[in-house]
Amino acid sequence: MAAGVLIVWQVLATRRLIDPFFVSRPSAIAGRVWEWMASGFIWRHLAVTLEEAVLAFVIGTVLGIGAGFVLARGRRASLIFNPYLRVLNALPRVVLAPLFLLWFGLGIWSKVALGVTLVFFVVFFNTYQGVRDVDRVLVDNARVLGASEAALIRHVFGPSALTWIFSSLQTSIGFAIVGAVVGEYLGASRGIGYVISQAEGTFDTTGVFAGLAVLSVCVVIVGEAVARLERRLLAWKR
Amino acid sequence: MSTAVALQDLACGFPIPTGDTYWAVRDLSFETPAGSFTAIVGPTGCGKSTILNVIAGLLAPSAGRVLIAGEPLSALNRNATYMFQQDALLPWKSVIDNVALGLLFAGVPRSDARRQAQTWLDRIGLAAFAEHYPSQLSGGMRKRIAMAQHWVMERDLLLMDEPFSALDVHTRQAMESELLALWTGSGRTVLFVTHDLEEAIALADEILVISAGPASRVVSRHVVPLARPRDLLEIRTHPGFHELYGRIWTDLRREVVRSRERTTA
Ligand SMILES: Nc1ncnc2c1ncn2[C@@H]1O[C@H](COP(=O)(O)OP(=O)(O)O)[C@@H](O)[C@H]1O
Numbered sequence: 001m002a003a004g005v006l007i008v009w010q011v012l013a014t015r016r017l018i019d020p021f022f023v024s025r026p027s028a029i030a031g032r033v034w035e036w037m038a039s040g041f042i043w044r045h046l047a048v049t050l051e052e053a054v055l056a057f058v059i060g061t062v063l064g065i066g067a068g069f070v071l072a073r074g075r076r077a078s079l080i081f082n083p084y085l086r087v088l089n090a091l092p093r094v095v096l097a098p099l100f101l102l103w104f105g106l107g108i109w110s111k112v113a114l115g116v117t118l119v120f121f122v123v124f125f126n127t128y129q130g131v132r133d134v135d136r137v138l139v140d141n142a143r144v145l146g147a148s149e150a151a152l153i154r155h156v157f158g159p160s161a162l163t164w165i166f167s168s169l170q171t172s173i174g175f176a177i178v179g180a181v182v183g184e185y186l187g188a189s190r191g192i193g194y195v196i197s198q199a200e201g202t203f204d205t206t207g208v209f210a211g212l213a214v215l216s217v218c219v220v221i222v223g224e225a226v227a228r229l230e231r232r233l234l235a236w237k238r
Numbered sequence: 239m240s241t242a243v244a245l246q247d248l249a250c251g252f253p254i255p256t257g258d259t260y261w262a263v264r265d266l267s268f269e270t271p272a273g274s275f276t277a278i279v280g281p282t283g284c285g286k287s288t289i290l291n292v293i294a295g296l297l298a299p300s301a302g303r304v305l306i307a308g309e310p311l312s313a314l315n316r317n318a319t320y321m322f323q324q325d326a327l328l329p330w331k332s333v334i335d336n337v338a339l340g341l342l343f344a345g346v347p348r349s350d351a352r353r354q355a356q357t358w359l360d361r362i363g364l365a366a367f368a369e370h371y372p373s374q375l376s377g378g379m380r381k382r383i384a385m386a387q388h389w390v391m392e393r394d395l396l397l398m399d400e401p402f403s404a405l406d407v408h409t410r411q412a413m414e415s416e417l418l419a420l421w422t423g424s425g426r427t428v429l430f431v432t433h434d435l436e437e438a439i440a441l442a443d444e445i446l447v448i449s450a451g452p453a454s455r456v457v458s459r460h461v462v463p464l465a466r467p468r469d470l471l472e473i474r475t476h477p478g479f480h481e482l483y484g485r486i487w488t489d490l491r492r493e494v495v496r497s498r499e500r501t502t503a
């Protein structure tokens with residue numbers, strides 16, 4: 001299927017049935033990616049993007065899990081904070097990007113901040129649901145067996161939340177990368193988003209598509225690693 | 239003989255949408271001697287689970303007193319374990335870790351806890367399944383594991399809420415025998431809720447009949463004079479069994495009918 005699309009694309013573009021100025025050609029894109037890798041150009045930019053994405057993912061996940069547990073277990077905390085979180089989550093995050101540029105500068109932290117606002121809510125809502133989703137009788141049974149609140153979180157709520165967090169991991173990792181790339185796109189001097197925006201500025205469609213291709217491959221590789229980890233950690237589900 | 243559990247004028251109300259209170263049980267009193275096996279029977283919805291929840295300390299009564307070994311109960315009951323009607327094993331823990339759970343909570347080191355759990359798995363014949371997850375086992379096996387999970391705690395009082403009602407007849411009889419074997423000579427007190435009168439007679443020393451809700455009370459108490467140890471395969475053919483069944487059923491039947499009239503009315 002994918003190969004078919006590439007072949008048709010290549011043929012159409014070579015015969016100039018569609019204008020390669022707008023869509024480039026697969027062979028040219030592959031050539032560009034190869035060039036980038038050989039010169040080491042792309043690795044430098046990819047490393048920056050991944051660093052931002054990893055930081056955004058880690059910070060967003062830690063905050064999301066923490067907030068999820070506190071709000072799901074504390075009735076009062078939930079009453080106070082839930083409305084605010086809903087409003088914040090309704091904000092389109094992209095409009096925050098210029099603000100973050102202003103606050104955190106052109107370096108990596110404005111991109112990390114953007115990614116965090118995206119990752120946090122995904123992880124938060126899933127942790128919250130995972131904790132709330134636990135069957136009442138499992139909690140009562142554990143309490144009868146002598147579980148403290150800490151033991152409940154470790155042995156009962158935690159594992160339940162983990163299944164929810166895992167089911168959303170592909171999304172939150174995707175968001176971490178989106179945050180980094182969009183942030184770079186809007187203002188940076190390094191990273192894949194910067195490479196794409198530079199190519200765009202010079203009407204270099206081949207460069208734009210090459211940047212997108214590198215990004216897609218990264219996302220697929222990370223996604224596969226996550227799926228493997230999930231199969232290991234959630235073995236009890238089968 | 240000392241008293242293991244005493245309920246005095248217990249009342250439990252739940253708020254209902256109209257703003258009123260639904261009284262599940264009201265003015266309910268009974269006591270059970272330490273070391274005895276007491277069965278509680280009554281129509282569905284009469285408040286049997288509610289009574290056990292109160293004795294376990296999971297539900298605070300609206301009124302009345304709960305005495306455990308003579309002491310008023312104010313928080314979670316640390317003398318009791320409670321086998322719920324529903325499946326309550328943690329699906330993400332292996333069989334052996336589920337059995338060891340309570341010991342772990344009590345601060346027993348993990349390797350010791352697992353060793354003790356293993357002994358129990360040997361005892362209930364499920365040693366081969368130690369590393370399986372609950373979802374990989376049959377309902378009967380899960381009930382046996384739940385039993386081990388609670389018996390391993392070695393607490394004085396065992397609360398059991400219709401533990402075998404979802405099992406087929408043969409598994410059920412095997413589990414009943416297993417339960418009696420575990421209990422005999424242990425000196426522990428069992429409160430066993432069931433809606434099956436035959437099961438109650440086969441297992442218990444004494445049977446409490448609870449009235450149809452709302453505001454359920456204890457309607458009558460019946461001592462089971464059948465000798466121990468009991469052979470559960472034979473006991474139903476014992477002449478005393480049918481005589482007793484007839485007598486208790488007269489009481490229970492009346493409550494079941496009333497309960498049905500109320501729920502269909
Ligand atoms: N948490 C609750 N909120 C409202 N009503 C309840 C609650 N728990 C039990 N009840 C009601 O109390 C009555 C007794 O319930 P239960 O103890 O579960 O009965 P049983 O175990 O004998 O079938 C039922 O009518 C049930 O609807």
Ligand SMILES: [Mg+2]
Nearest residue numbers: 286287323399
């Ligand atoms: Mg019940």
